Amino acid sequence: MELILQQMPVVIGALNQGFIQTLKLFSITLLGAFPLGLIIAFGTLSKIKIISLTTQFIIWIIRGTPLMIQLLIVYYFPGLVLHNPIWGGGESGRFLAAAIAFIVNYACYFSEIYRGGIQSVPAGQQEAGLVLGLTKRQIFFHITLLQMIKRIVPPISNEIITLVKDTALARIIALQEIIWAGQAFMKGSHGISGAVWPLFFTAFYYLIFNGIVTVALAWFERKLDYFR
């Protein structure tokens, strides 16, 4: 116990640093996947068969394979197979590769949730917009969108909470996120080696952060309570 207290300041510092990387990956994934998911949803809903089938095919591939493998492919494929290591060897290259894999993966999940949300808005809403002379674009942004958002908050919340924990997968390409930082103390880091507790301790970071996320999402859901 004394030893742990002694190691604590160093470990917390390192874990914080790893957690910043975790948070960065989390935020950039949401920032990218929210809009990309909408574009993919429009693709699936397209009346043009080729577009709709192509997007459905992509969604099948992305949802049907492990995110961990997608990370490995995005990161290693250009260098090992195409002999064109576009990511470079550094942490920023790993981050970029991880971000792309995460954004595409989550966008596919989001797109299916969006699609369900859009389809659950009654057809009468669009018809009311049409007879008032609105364009399809105006109908989407001024009528459908907010009703869709209200309906998808609970399923999207689930995905967001999963994403917080999924960021740990980026460790597979040695992204220096919090699990990586915790594990480093086993092999040796910052003059500490053979310590297992930092790795276990990372769980608190996830737990606390997910608590904050849960409260924020509940607040957002309440914000949309003003209409039905």
Added chain:
Amino acid sequence: MAILEVKNIRKKFDDIEVLKGIDFSLEKGQALSIIGSSGSGKTTLLRCLNFLETPDEGVIKVNDEILFDSSDPLTRSESQIRKKRLHFGLVFQSFNLFPQYTALENVMLAPKLAAKEKRNKKSDDIYEHGSKLLDIYHDAHELLKQVGLSDRMNNYPHQLSGGQQQRVAIARALILKPDILCFDEPTSALDPELTGEVLKVIRGLSEKNYTMIIVTHEMEFARDVANHVIFMDGGVICEQGNPRELFENPKEERTKQFLIRYKN
């Protein structure tokens, strides 16, 4: 001169022919009631007039301007239809108010977006745009007062009764000043004690000689308010004429049967 002329409108859904050649015309300032049993094609006819359905055949003219001609593909393009459908307004059976907007915002939404579009195209300067918004606000207030909802303007649809929601929907349609206002069974989704307030508003419009087409199951109301009645059956106009004449002295056997069924 007729404000509306409809010629030989036909519409099929898959293999079922719902409208089998509808012809009628409507004079400015008149109220037309369309009656008939469910499945007779009344609602489909209204939806064709509002371009929610595209007729397979036929011509629709308003003020002698051809809005739709099945033989002219130009009249089928989306941007054309968008402008032309504004000759008509439509009040739905299920109101279809936008739940995230207050009564006032529901009424103001369409004219506000139209004003914004003009502003973006730079055809309005900032002053014109501002004065337009003021006009819209003023009109919306005035219309909601007219339908008796001055005190509910800032309520959301779920805070209003069905009758109140339908009156907001009427104000929302009126603000665009359509040449012809269509009602698709405006009281069918309402509790009986709430139909009166909606019918009163429609009656008020007919007293102001607003041109209207009303699809309804309220026979008494149709007789009182309409200048002309059409009875539809099986996708055709079976009988039409002066309301008193048609209700008291129907000529066609099918009309008689329909009216008897309604009395019981």
